[in-house]
Amino acid sequence: MSAAWLEFLNHVEMLAGFLAAVALFLVFARLQLLAPTPATRLGLVASGLDLLVWLVFGTLWLAGFVPVEPLPGWVARVWDTTYFVPTLWAASIFASTTSLLALGLTLHRGIRPPGPDAATVPGKPQGDEGMHDGRS
Amino acid sequence: MEKFEVICGGIASVILLLAVLRYRQHPLPATVRIGAFVLCAGQLFSLAATWVGLERINQLVEGRLFPDDEFNWYLVNGVEVSHEFIFFRSLFNILSQLALAILALGLLRFIHGLVRRQPDAVAP
Numbered sequence: 001m002s003a004a005w006l007e008f009l010n011h012v013e014m015l016a017g018f019l020a021a022v023a024l025f026l027v028f029a030r031l032q033l034l035a036p037t038p039a040t041r042l043g044l045v046a047s048g049l050d051l052l053v054w055l056v057f058g059t060l061w062l063a064g065f066v067p068v069e070p071l072p073g074w075v076a077r078v079w080d081t082t083y084f085v086p087t088l089w090a091a092s093i094f095a096s097t098t099s100l101l102a103l104g105l106t107l108h109r110g111i112r113p114p115g116p117d118a119a120t121v122p123g124k125p126q127g128d129e130g131m132h133d134g135r136s
Numbered sequence: 137m138e139k140f141e142v143i144c145g146g147i148a149s150v151i152l153l154l155a156v157l158r159y160r161q162h163p164l165p166a167t168v169r170i171g172a173f174v175l176c177a178g179q180l181f182s183l184a185a186t187w188v189g190l191e192r193i194n195q196l197v198e199g200r201l202f203p204d205d206e207f208n209w210y211l212v213n214g215v216e217v218s219h220e221f222i223f224f225r226s227l228f229n230i231l232s233q234l235a236l237a238i239l240a241l242g243l244l245r246f247i248h249g250l251v252r253r254q255p256d257a258v259a260p
Contacts, residue, residue: 002223013226013233016234017233019237020233024240030248093140100145100151100152104151
Protein backbone atom coordinates (compact mmCIF):
# COMPACT_ATOMS: atom_id res chain seq x y z
CA MET A 1 0.00 0.00 0.00
CA SER A 2 2.67 2.48 1.05
CA ALA A 3 4.95 1.53 -1.86
CA ALA A 4 2.19 2.40 -4.35
CA TRP A 5 1.65 5.75 -2.63
CA LEU A 6 5.36 6.57 -2.67
CA GLU A 7 5.62 5.63 -6.36
CA PHE A 8 2.63 7.84 -7.17
CA LEU A 9 4.13 10.75 -5.22
CA ASN A 10 7.43 10.25 -7.03
CA HIS A 11 5.66 10.62 -10.39
CA VAL A 12 3.79 13.73 -9.20
CA GLU A 13 7.08 15.16 -7.87
CA MET A 14 8.70 14.71 -11.30
CA LEU A 15 5.77 16.38 -13.06
CA ALA A 16 5.61 19.28 -10.58
CA GLY A 17 9.37 19.88 -10.82
CA PHE A 18 9.21 19.87 -14.61
CA LEU A 19 6.24 22.26 -14.60
CA ALA A 20 8.05 24.63 -12.21
CA ALA A 21 11.24 24.55 -14.30
CA VAL A 22 9.31 25.32 -17.52
CA ALA A 23 7.33 28.14 -15.88
CA LEU A 24 10.46 29.73 -14.41
CA PHE A 25 12.27 29.51 -17.74
CA LEU A 26 9.31 31.19 -19.48
CA VAL A 27 9.33 34.00 -16.88
CA PHE A 28 13.02 34.70 -17.42
CA ALA A 29 12.64 34.50 -21.22
CA ARG A 30 9.77 37.03 -21.06
CA LEU A 31 11.72 39.29 -18.69
CA GLN A 32 14.77 39.11 -20.93
CA LEU A 33 12.66 40.21 -23.90
CA LEU A 34 10.83 42.95 -21.99
CA ALA A 35 13.44 44.47 -19.66
CA PRO A 36 16.84 42.78 -19.99
CA THR A 37 19.21 43.16 -17.06
CA PRO A 38 22.24 41.07 -15.92
CA ALA A 39 19.97 39.43 -13.32
CA THR A 40 17.47 38.24 -15.94
CA ARG A 41 20.31 36.96 -18.14
CA LEU A 42 21.76 35.01 -15.20
CA GLY A 43 18.31 33.68 -14.35
CA LEU A 44 17.68 32.67 -17.96
CA VAL A 45 20.93 30.67 -18.07
CA ALA A 46 20.32 29.11 -14.63
CA SER A 47 16.69 28.19 -15.32
CA GLY A 48 17.72 26.81 -18.74
CA LEU A 49 20.28 24.59 -17.00
CA ASP A 50 17.65 23.53 -14.48
CA LEU A 51 15.22 22.71 -17.30
CA LEU A 52 17.95 20.71 -19.06
CA VAL A 53 18.59 18.65 -15.92
CA TRP A 54 14.86 18.04 -15.54
CA LEU A 55 14.67 16.97 -19.20
CA VAL A 56 17.46 14.41 -18.65
CA PHE A 57 15.85 13.07 -15.48
CA GLY A 58 12.43 13.16 -17.18
CA THR A 59 13.73 11.17 -20.16
CA LEU A 60 15.15 8.51 -17.84
CA TRP A 61 11.91 8.53 -15.86
CA LEU A 62 9.80 8.11 -19.02
CA ALA A 63 12.18 5.42 -20.33
CA GLY A 64 11.40 3.44 -17.18
CA PHE A 65 7.79 3.10 -18.36
CA VAL A 66 8.65 1.60 -21.77
CA PRO A 67 8.21 -2.19 -21.65
CA VAL A 68 10.86 -2.87 -24.35
CA GLU A 69 13.77 -5.13 -23.44
CA PRO A 70 16.84 -3.07 -24.66
CA LEU A 71 15.69 0.16 -22.98
CA PRO A 72 15.80 -0.88 -19.31
CA GLY A 73 19.42 -2.07 -19.77
CA TRP A 74 20.32 1.28 -21.34
CA VAL A 75 18.58 3.14 -18.54
CA ALA A 76 20.35 1.04 -15.92
CA ARG A 77 23.72 1.71 -17.56
CA VAL A 78 23.08 5.46 -17.50
CA TRP A 79 22.02 5.35 -13.85
CA ASP A 80 25.10 3.30 -12.93
CA THR A 81 27.58 5.61 -14.69
CA THR A 82 29.98 6.96 -12.07
CA TYR A 83 29.34 10.58 -11.03
CA PHE A 84 26.41 10.90 -13.50
CA VAL A 85 23.60 11.30 -10.97
CA PRO A 86 25.66 13.31 -8.40
CA THR A 87 26.79 15.71 -11.15
CA LEU A 88 23.24 16.24 -12.39
CA TRP A 89 22.03 16.65 -8.82
CA ALA A 90 24.71 19.24 -8.03
CA ALA A 91 23.89 21.06 -11.28
CA SER A 92 20.21 21.03 -10.33
CA ILE A 93 20.93 22.48 -6.85
CA PHE A 94 23.18 25.17 -8.31
CA ALA A 95 20.74 26.05 -11.11
CA SER A 96 17.59 26.17 -9.00
CA THR A 97 19.21 28.23 -6.23
CA THR A 98 20.73 30.65 -8.73
CA SER A 99 17.46 31.08 -10.61
CA LEU A 100 15.53 31.79 -7.38
CA LEU A 101 18.17 34.33 -6.32
CA ALA A 102 18.15 35.91 -9.79
CA LEU A 103 14.35 36.24 -9.63
CA GLY A 104 14.66 37.87 -6.22
CA LEU A 105 17.33 40.25 -7.54
CA THR A 106 15.19 41.13 -10.57
CA LEU A 107 12.22 41.96 -8.34
CA HIS A 108 14.49 43.88 -5.95
CA ARG A 109 15.86 46.04 -8.78
CA GLY A 110 12.36 46.48 -10.25
CA ILE A 111 10.95 45.63 -13.65
CA ARG A 112 11.19 48.66 -15.94
CA PRO A 113 9.84 48.13 -19.44
CA PRO A 114 11.54 50.63 -21.81
CA GLY A 115 8.32 52.03 -23.38
CA PRO A 116 6.66 54.06 -20.57
CA ASP A 117 9.98 55.53 -19.36
CA ALA A 118 10.75 56.82 -22.84
CA ALA A 119 7.21 58.17 -23.12
CA THR A 120 7.38 60.10 -19.86
CA VAL A 121 10.44 62.11 -20.95
CA PRO A 122 9.22 64.91 -23.26
CA GLY A 123 11.06 65.21 -26.56
CA LYS A 124 12.87 61.94 -26.07
CA PRO A 125 12.49 59.59 -29.05
CA GLN A 126 10.61 56.39 -28.31
CA GLY A 127 11.93 52.96 -29.17
CA ASP A 128 15.54 51.82 -29.22
CA GLU A 129 17.70 54.33 -27.39
CA GLY A 130 20.85 52.86 -28.88
CA MET A 131 19.78 54.12 -32.31
CA HIS A 132 19.65 57.72 -31.13
CA ASP A 133 22.74 59.54 -32.41
CA GLY A 134 22.02 62.99 -30.89
CA ARG A 135 21.41 64.83 -34.18
CA SER A 136 17.59 64.65 -34.16
CA MET B 137 25.16 17.16 0.03
CA GLU B 138 21.54 16.82 1.05
CA LYS B 139 22.06 19.37 3.84
CA PHE B 140 23.67 21.75 1.35
CA GLU B 141 20.65 21.41 -0.97
CA VAL B 142 18.18 22.05 1.85
CA ILE B 143 20.06 25.09 3.19
CA CYS B 144 20.53 26.60 -0.30
CA GLY B 145 16.84 26.10 -1.13
CA GLY B 146 15.74 27.58 2.20
CA ILE B 147 17.92 30.68 1.93
CA ALA B 148 17.00 31.31 -1.72
CA SER B 149 13.26 30.96 -1.07
CA VAL B 150 13.39 33.31 1.94
CA ILE B 151 15.28 35.90 -0.15
CA LEU B 152 12.68 35.52 -2.93
CA LEU B 153 9.85 35.95 -0.39
CA LEU B 154 11.47 39.14 0.94
CA ALA B 155 11.91 40.47 -2.61
CA VAL B 156 8.25 39.72 -3.42
CA LEU B 157 7.02 41.38 -0.20
CA ARG B 158 9.22 44.44 -0.72
CA TYR B 159 8.24 44.95 -4.37
CA ARG B 160 6.32 48.23 -4.45
CA GLN B 161 6.75 49.37 -8.06
CA HIS B 162 3.50 47.79 -9.31
CA PRO B 163 0.87 45.72 -7.44
CA LEU B 164 1.88 42.07 -7.80
CA PRO B 165 -0.90 39.46 -8.25
CA ALA B 166 -1.94 37.57 -5.12
CA THR B 167 -0.78 34.29 -6.66
CA VAL B 168 2.83 35.54 -6.63
CA ARG B 169 2.67 36.34 -2.89
CA ILE B 170 0.88 33.07 -2.08
CA GLY B 171 3.37 31.13 -4.20
CA ALA B 172 6.33 32.75 -2.40
CA PHE B 173 4.81 31.94 1.02
CA VAL B 174 4.01 28.32 0.11
CA LEU B 175 7.48 27.92 -1.44
CA CYS B 176 8.98 28.81 1.94
CA ALA B 177 6.48 26.59 3.80
CA GLY B 178 7.41 23.68 1.52
CA GLN B 179 11.03 23.87 2.69
CA LEU B 180 10.04 23.55 6.36
CA PHE B 181 9.97 19.74 6.55
CA SER B 182 13.42 19.28 5.01
CA LEU B 183 14.82 22.17 7.07
CA ALA B 184 13.39 20.69 10.26
CA ALA B 185 14.85 17.28 9.39
CA THR B 186 18.24 18.91 8.79
CA TRP B 187 18.08 21.11 11.88
CA VAL B 188 16.60 18.71 14.44
CA GLY B 189 17.87 15.48 12.92
CA LEU B 190 16.34 12.84 10.67
CA GLU B 191 15.83 10.43 13.58
CA ARG B 192 13.65 12.76 15.65
CA ILE B 193 11.45 13.83 12.72
CA ASN B 194 11.20 10.16 11.72
CA GLN B 195 10.03 9.26 15.23
CA LEU B 196 7.36 11.99 15.01
CA VAL B 197 5.79 10.70 11.78
CA GLU B 198 6.54 6.98 12.04
CA GLY B 199 3.49 4.68 11.97
CA ARG B 200 0.98 7.49 11.43
CA LEU B 201 -0.11 6.59 7.89
CA PHE B 202 1.04 3.06 7.13
CA PRO B 203 1.18 1.16 10.44
CA ASP B 204 1.24 -2.21 8.62
CA ASP B 205 4.54 -1.40 6.88
CA GLU B 206 6.57 -0.69 10.01
CA PHE B 207 9.23 -3.28 9.11
CA ASN B 208 10.12 -1.63 5.78
CA TRP B 209 12.82 1.01 5.88
CA TYR B 210 14.53 3.46 3.57
CA LEU B 211 18.10 4.63 3.99
CA VAL B 212 18.59 8.42 3.82
CA ASN B 213 22.06 9.81 4.64
CA GLY B 214 22.90 6.59 6.49
CA VAL B 215 19.80 6.86 8.70
CA GLU B 216 16.94 4.37 8.51
CA VAL B 217 13.68 6.25 7.94
CA SER B 218 10.12 5.04 7.62
CA HIS B 219 7.72 5.19 4.67
CA GLU B 220 5.95 8.10 6.30
CA PHE B 221 9.10 10.19 6.34
CA ILE B 222 9.60 9.68 2.58
CA PHE B 223 5.87 10.33 2.05
CA PHE B 224 5.92 13.67 3.88
CA ARG B 225 9.22 14.72 2.30
CA SER B 226 7.80 14.05 -1.19
CA LEU B 227 4.57 15.84 -0.27
CA PHE B 228 6.42 18.97 0.88
CA ASN B 229 8.68 18.85 -2.20
CA ILE B 230 5.61 18.71 -4.45
CA LEU B 231 4.08 21.60 -2.49
CA SER B 232 7.14 23.80 -3.00
CA GLN B 233 7.50 22.89 -6.70
CA LEU B 234 3.81 23.62 -7.36
CA ALA B 235 4.14 26.88 -5.42
CA LEU B 236 7.09 27.85 -7.60
CA ALA B 237 5.06 27.04 -10.72
CA ILE B 238 2.11 29.13 -9.44
CA LEU B 239 4.47 32.01 -8.58
CA ALA B 240 6.03 31.85 -12.04
CA LEU B 241 2.64 31.71 -13.79
CA GLY B 242 1.46 34.69 -11.70
CA LEU B 243 4.58 36.61 -12.69
CA LEU B 244 3.98 35.74 -16.37
CA ARG B 245 0.45 37.16 -16.09
CA PHE B 246 1.84 40.23 -14.32
CA ILE B 247 4.45 40.82 -17.05
CA HIS B 248 1.74 40.34 -19.70
CA GLY B 249 -0.28 43.03 -17.89
CA LEU B 250 2.75 45.35 -17.89
CA VAL B 251 3.18 44.92 -21.65
CA ARG B 252 -0.52 45.55 -22.25
CA ARG B 253 -0.39 48.70 -20.10
CA GLN B 254 2.53 50.03 -22.15
CA PRO B 255 0.46 51.45 -25.09
CA ASP B 256 -1.79 53.25 -22.56
CA ALA B 257 1.27 54.92 -21.06
CA VAL B 258 2.60 55.91 -24.47
CA ALA B 259 -0.73 57.38 -25.63
CA PRO B 260 -1.23 61.08 -24.66
